[in-house]
Amino acid sequence: MEQLLHHLRNLGFTEIESKIMVDLAEHGPAGGYEVAKRLGASRSNVYAAMQRLERQGALERMSGEPLRYRALKPEELTRTISMRVEASLAFVEKSLPRGAGAPFLSMEGDKAVLDILSREIGRAKREIIVDVWREEAELLREPLAEAESRGVRVVWACDGPDHGLARTLAWSGWDDLGARSRGGRKFSFVVDRSWCMLGMRGGEQETGAVITEHPVMAELLLHHFTQQMVLFHLEQDMGEELEERYGPNFENIQREYISSGFVEDRGIDQRSDKPAETESEE
Structure with a gap:
């Protein structure tokens, strides 16, 4: 578990985001209250983290009430992360100033x-x-x-x-x-x-x-x-x-x-x- 959390953090997710993703992958779709209770974390922090993960495409919001989120399949998650990283790398390579001359x-x-x-x-x-x-x-x-x-x-x-x-x-x-x-x-x-x-x-x-x-x-x-x-x-x-x-x-x-x-x-x-x-x- 710790090794998985470590690699998720290396990919740019925060500690609480990493724990939420692992929790939902393990227990299935859930709302913020359930996840916060299992993790022993603040509900406001869990709700905010879930919203960030949804915006990043790392979690999927389910239809209906109450509000619940589900984890992506591992291959879906890795593909989403890969596309995001590749897009960022391409932008940095193109946009980062190259200096006045070649050293x-x-x-x-x-x-x-x-x-x-x-x-x-x-x-x-x-x-x-x-x-x-x-x-x-x-x-x-x-x-x-x-x-x-x-x-x-x-x-x-x-x-x-x-x-x-x-x-x-x-x-x-x-x-x-x-x-x-x-x-x-x-x-x-x-x-x-x-x-x-x-x-x-x-x-x-x-x-x-x-x-x-x-x-x-x-x-x-x-x-x-x-x-x-x-x-x-x-x-x-x-x-x-x-x-x-x-x-x-x-x-x-x-x-x-x-x-x-x-x-x-x-x-x-x-x-x-x-x-x-x-x-x-x-």
Whole structure:
């Protein structure tokens, strides 16, 4: 009995309302006087509670005199409560102010990051864009497979030493993939083109990520992902020709956009493919 009363209170009914509903379900239709007598409660409180329950659709008033109420069947009651709660939740979701802008949440710790990522993958309805290294892909294979089984479109880009993207996208500032991964392995997810996570895992740093639903971040990550796919397919079809024209990893193009200080440190002339020439001393 106490457990039933506890759950009714959790559903928003007061103590006296919960007791009235259980009493009528147990003893059948009755008036306020009978119920108050059985419960040892004030008649005025019982009458007021019965009227509230009738307005909420949780009790039904019977025809005739004297005034009597009956309890709904359990399935009728739960259906009534469910409809009321769903309507309230929908209204709150639609009407609650969302604030001036989408926040950026910073999160650290391997378990915390992977837990929230698995949760959002489980909530996905239409699409998940995945840009990860093979180590992280293996950890998340199960929740992503479950999402696909629900009909969610999952689009992958896996990075790693045996994957073409590693060469295409490893800009010339990296000496090799080992140097690239010492600071951690980058990963990003975009769920339903709104929820985003961008972070690093492994290497010399603790796992960390930034989480947001800001539309600008979603747009940037989706554009980045699309560019990766375009570059990958270009490299697969025209790899030798592209390397001959633009250098390894499109180095000749990227040189134009690397900071001058960094270029000078590496001894590269920004105007050509040749090492920078030092002026001879007179």
